[in-house]
Amino acid sequence: MDESRYLNRELSWLDFNQRVIELAGDDSLPLLERIRFAAIASSNLDEFFQVRVAALRDQIAAGVDDTTPDGRTALQQLEAIGERVTAFVDTQETLVRNVLLPELSEQGISILRWEDLDDQTKTKMTEFYETRVHPVLTPLVVDPGHPFPYISNLALSVAATVADPATAERRFVRLKIPNVFPRLIEIEGGRFITSEELIAAHLHRLFLGMVVEEWATFRVTRKSDLVLEEDEADDLLQAVELELRRRRFNRPVRLEVHRSVSKEILRLLIRELEIDPRNVTQHSTFLDLTCLAQLSDLDRPDLKFRPWVPVTAGRISAAEENERSLFEVVDDRALLLHHPYESFASSVEAFIAQAADDPAVQTIKMTLYRAGGDSPILRSLIRAAERGVQVAVLVEIKARFDEENNVLWARRLERAGVHVAYGMVGLKTHSKVVLVVRDDGERLRRYCHIGTGNYNSRTARAYEDIGYITSDDAIGDDVVQLFNHFTGFSRNNDYRTLLVAPEGLRPQLIDLIEREMEYGPEGSISMKCNSLADPVLIDALYRASDAGVPVQLLVRGISCIRPGVPGLSENISVRSILGRYLEHSRIYRFEHGGDDGGPLYLIGSPDLMPRNLERRVEVLVPIQHPKHREWLDQVFAFDLSDEVVHWRQGSDGSWTRAGGTGDAQHDLYRWAADRQRPR
16 A cells, blocks of 8 residues: 555544634634634544544554554554644644633633632622532542542543641642533623632632642543444443443543643652653643633624524425425425525424324334434434334444433333334444335335434534435335344345445445546546545545546545645545534535436435445435535535635645635525525
């Protein structure tokens, strides 16, 4: 494998997070939105350490010396990550400290230190501390009778040295900051103080008669990916529940400390946590900047994006006016939906709610990857099951960071009489599919929803996704077969219309790429996805470029391809769009991919990564109607316009902000709102 052909996956992800923090520094955006991007960047980095860095450390511990497609060992990747993260943290904290917090102060929003408060305010906050904070604090001393306490993942803590003035005896104390009150405690009128600052100002109340010599905040990040021996598990649900309990005690992979920490306390933390000093990051702002998201919820519309109210698709609006069901609408013609520009509630949620209440509906089946909290969709499924409809749900209980919530929903669905399957051994079910079987009086008709996003009402308001509802018989046959594969025992993977991973998706995509190569410069490949990291597909795209095929890639996050390299990829361009919505849809267009030699459009769940193509059940569905294809073409047109802000990837992997002052998402919203007529 030629290592120069590929970029490193982990470093490409860090490049993505750098683009997020660049948005936080963009003074053309509303201030509280910039604050939100700064918080998102911190949350992203937490997940990166919990999963990716932890996995690399596992490889080193196991003595695995395999190299990545770009030729790096795990140790080499960690060294490069360490340099990048150090630079990123410095950039982020400098931005927050020197730019964002001063600008917030100018707008009457401030995060204050204790010494900044006047006496009257200190008295008020001391009263708050005594009544709301002090009773729930639990200081834990370390001495011969009290071993070093367990430090939970991502918990913020205060480390202090406390001395007895009578005996000069000194002890280390750890104090966890509880999450039963906000991290940023509002004083009044947009003024806040961090919870640790308030607690530290009252440490003398916790250690009566003692002297608090020093204190500093720290935070531990632990490995959080599940490790399951699925082939050995008699009950996958029980295995996941057991692993969730074990996960709390996974080893630390990062220690964050404030720069004020003393050498003595830092040495003690490193020793007791058994952490490599290279995995320690020191910070000049308060730790865990995810708390800044709390400010983005303030009632300050002047400092936020102007709301874009989701529109109801024109054909759905017409149906509501004429008291027609969504089944009747789809019988006329399939529906293409684009969220959150178009309402998720009036389309997907309404589709499942109508199915739950329709006496003609006999069966509802769906896949569930990330359900969210109070889910209208799952409440509809429970209602359907309780009235006797056969409901089957494949709950992916291995969905990262949603395992616990999915287990709870699985138990609740079972109690309501829903047939629940818990994923497939060795695979994650990432596809987004619903099947409704309805007796229309003449025959059983199958209605299918296939999408790019999760059945999650909260993320549907913030993630850009596409959904497709159809009663096409060929698609219905494939979806029935797919669910039989999910819940039964079948190896028949001969789908007529759908492209399904892991068995057939990669070869089919490569066939489509090679078909475009036959047309040379007259061919065309356009792809929109979250990540591109599969070396086999990257090599196929290189071959297409060498054949003269223009390849336009829209990749939000990881991109391991090298675009624009003479003799390798001069016909490949890569750009990234970031904005108020998380670009999440996957659209694949091949100019000559159709059976008739015309264009082929595919939408669905898979990104172009080895895990999606080899270890997940993913689904792509072809989009046939000219009006729907026009919509998808318009998505590409807006996103690929040189008038909109975007980031362009260079052949060395670097990303450069480019374009004019336009906003592709705003252009698409206006276009979607203006087109609310039947289609």
